[in-house]
Amino acid sequence: MEDVSLMEMLNAREMRRRLQDQLLDAHKKPLICLTLNIPGPVKVLPGVPDAFETGRGRIETILQKHRIPTLRSEAVRAKTGYEAFYCIDASAEAAKALMISIEDADRLGRLFDIDVLRADGVKVSREELGFPPRRCLLCGEPAHVCSRSRRHSVAELTAEIRRILLPFTIAGQIEAALLAEVSATPKPGLVDLHDNGAHTDMCFDTFAASAGAISPWLARMFETGYLWNGPQDELFPAIRPIGIRAEQAMFAATGGVNTHKGMIFSLGIIAAALGLWLRTSPGPFSAGAVLSLAGELCRDSLEQDFAAIRLRKPATHGEILYQSCGLKGIRGEAQAGFPSIRWIALPAMERAKAAGLSDNDAALDTLLALMAEVDDTNVLIRTGPRELAYAKAEASRILKLGGAASETGKKELALLNERFIQLNLSPGGCADLLAITIFLWDLAAYTLNPSAGTDPSRSGADS
Numbered sequence: 001m002e003d004v005s006l007m008e009m010l011n012a013r014e015m016r017r018r019l020q021d022q023l024l025d026a027h028k029k030p031l032i033c034l035t036l037n038i039p040g041p042v043k044v045l046p047g048v049p050d051a052f053e054t055g056r057g058r059i060e061t062i063l064q065k066h067r068i069p070t071l072r073s074e075a076v077r078a079k080t081g082y083e084a085f086y087c088i089d090a091s092a093e094a095a096k097a098l099m100i101s102i103e104d105a106d107r108l109g110r111l112f113d114i115d116v117l118r119a120d121g122v123k124v125s126r127e128e129l130g131f132p133p134r135r136c137l138l139c140g141e142p143a144h145v146c147s148r149s150r151r152h153s154v155a156e157l158t159a160e161i162r163r164i165l166l167p168f169t170i171a172g173q174i175e176a177a178l179l180a181e182v183s184a185t186p187k188p189g190l191v192d193l194h195d196n197g198a199h200t201d202m203c204f205d206t207f208a209a210s211a212g213a214i215s216p217w218l219a220r221m222f223e224t225g226y227l228w229n230g231p232q233d234e235l236f237p238a239i240r241p242i243g244i245r246a247e248q249a250m251f252a253a254t255g256g257v258n259t260h261k262g263m264i265f266s267l268g269i270i271a272a273a274l275g276l277w278l279r280t281s282p283g284p285f286s287a288g289a290v291l292s293l294a295g296e297l298c299r300d301s302l303e304q305d306f307a308a309i310r311l312r313k314p315a316t317h318g319e320i321l322y323q324s325c326g327l328k329g330i331r332g333e334a335q336a337g338f339p340s341i342r343w344i345a346l347p348a349m350e351r352a353k354a355a356g357l358s359d360n361d362a363a364l365d366t367l368l369a370l371m372a373e374v375d376d377t378n379v380l381i382r383t384g385p386r387e388l389a390y391a392k393a394e395a396s397r398i399l400k401l402g403g404a405a406s407e408t409g410k411k412e413l414a415l416l417n418e419r420f421i422q423l424n425l426s427p428g429g430c431a432d433l434l435a436i437t438i439f440l441w442d443l444a445a446y447t448l449n450p451s452a453g454t455d456p457s458r459s460g461a462d463s
Contacts, residue, residue: 002079003041012080019074023087024121027071030092032099033115034059034084038161040154043081047165050172050216052082055112058102059086066090066098092116096124100131107164110137137161166226166278170271171219177439178211178263181431184363186413188371188394189420190431197417198382198426202257210260213253217246221268225275232276236298239272262330262378263432269294269334270436274443287440288342295337302331321377329377330429338436340374345437353441357405364404364413366437370430371395378428387425394419 004012016033023031034055036048056075063070068090076083088095099114116124126133136146137160146152162169182204185192196203221239228235246264251257273294281289306322314320321327333340348369352362372395379388394416402409420426 001042001044001046004043004080005041008080012078016076016083019076019085020117021121023072023074023085024117024119027087028119029071029087029089030095030119031117032059032084032086032088032095033117034086035081035113036111037113038081038111039157042158044079045158045162045165047162047168047172048082049077050168051108051111051165052077052084054108054168055102055114056084058105058109059084059099059114062098062102063088066094068095068098092118092124093129096126097129097131100126100129103134110134111161111164137164167219167223170222170274171215173442174218174267174271174439175211175215177435177442178215178260179208180359180363180438181435182207182211184360184367184434186410186417187364187367187431188391188413188416189423189426190428195417195421198421198424202254202259206254206257207259209253210250210257213249214246214260214264217242217249218264218267218271222271222275225272225277226279228272228276228279232297233300235272235276236269236301239268243268260432262429263435266330266334266338266432267436267439269298270338270440273297285443287346287443290440291342292337295335299335302335305331318377318381321380327375327377327380330432333433338433340370340433341437341440344369344373345433346440349437349441352403352405355405361404363434363438365399367427367430367434368395368399368403370433371427372399374430374433376427376429379425383423383425387423391420391425391427 020031020033034052036043036052036055038045038048060070063086068088071087071089072085073087074085096116099116103109103112103114118124134143135141136143136152138152138156139146141151182191183193185194187197189198191197191199191202191204191207193204221242224239224242225235228238230238243264246268247261250260250264270290274290276297277290277293306328309319309322314323318329318331321329328335345366348366349362352365357365372392376388376391379391398409398412398416401412404410404413
């Protein structure tokens with residue numbers, strides 16, 4: 001996040017005016033102009049990029065719905081603010097009414113400032129169309145009155161805007177964590193930047209497409225938790241339909257390939273717990289507290305699931321393992337508050353970071369720590385118990401050699417990848433836990449409690 005000087009803002013406004021004039025001169029048609037209402041010296045807060053794209057999507061969707069042709073569109077993404085322009089072949093007054101419906105639709109719409117210029121460059125106002133003036137984010141009074149009297153401080157307004165942008169911040173953090181996991185190279189038996197591991201139906205691009213598709217839905221689970229006012233034990237059932245939508249988005253993005261189904265389940269629960277925790281807990285961010293809450297949210301519902309599984313013919317590999325071996329897999333991990341993340345992965349990440357390892361090598365060492373101790377049901381399903389024991393022993397051995405930071409450890413990782421490919425062995429469960437660990441660890445770099453400002457002492461990866 002960068003501060004913007006007064007001169008930079010003045011220059012940006014002049015450039016905007018010139019671009020508007022160019023588009024109006026070229027087409028002699030009305031022009032829609034989208035900006036975001038962000039006060040203060042920082043115009044690109046966390047979440048602004050995704051919120052901006054959502055605003056563009058809403059404009060384009062409503063134009064298509066009403067069959068309004070777009071003659072030309074432009075987008076500007078700068079530290080002085082994000083802007084979008086649409087030259088349209090329609091009545092300026094009709095377009096303004098549609099844009100007002102976007103601005104007034106919800107709290108996010110309150111951040112959108114969507115002007116409509118007639119072909120001669122004159123703005124269409126709300127008042128001339130009979131719409132009430134825009135309302136203040138904080139008190140609900142006419143916004144121009146509060147602005148003129150400076151009733152609210154920039155800090156107060158920014159804190160409220162951060163609350164509105166929070167789901168978009170979370171979506172960006174989730175996608176970044178998913179991409180960081182798949183980018184960590186070399187990983188044994190897993191898709192990375194070098195090869196596809198033991199997988200023949202997916203690659204890096206498949207994972208990247210999936211990450212972009214599911215992140216907004218996981219953020220919606222976070223928002224559900226953040227806004228939740230019902231009984232705590234009803235939150236998990238409430239996010240399950242969102243998980244189904246996330247799976248549908250994943251399959252649509254990947255052409256039917258299951259890249260992140262387990263991740264949707266695990267991170268969906270954690271995201272909802274994070275949202276609820278942030279709204280109800282005044283203290284600094286604590287990964288351990290969030291994980292414990294996640295276990296509380298799903299424990300009873302998942303126990304009911306296990307009871308049902310015991311009474312029916314198993315329908316999945318995981319259910320077969322549960323009936324035959326008593327292994328609860330990721331469901332059991334969730335019920336227990338994700339102990340593998342809390343007591344294995346996060347401490348491993350902390351050790352790696354304290355040793356000065358790069359993000360890539362820290363991720364690899366964290367993965368090895370998980371592989372050495374976790375009964376990865378994905379390994380059991382694809383191969384068997386002998387291969388699981390082998391994978392655990394090899395991960396432990398490579399860590400003792402110095403892990404990813406050592407030249408020997410890195411070479412052994414590459415050789416282990418070749419052996420895992422031959423054995424069709426893929427520690428996908430540990431990979432999911434790694435991605436969640438990266439997400440939680442990176443949250444420590446941000447102060448997500450909107451009332452906390454930007455004081456870094458209020459955040460930490462407390463396990």
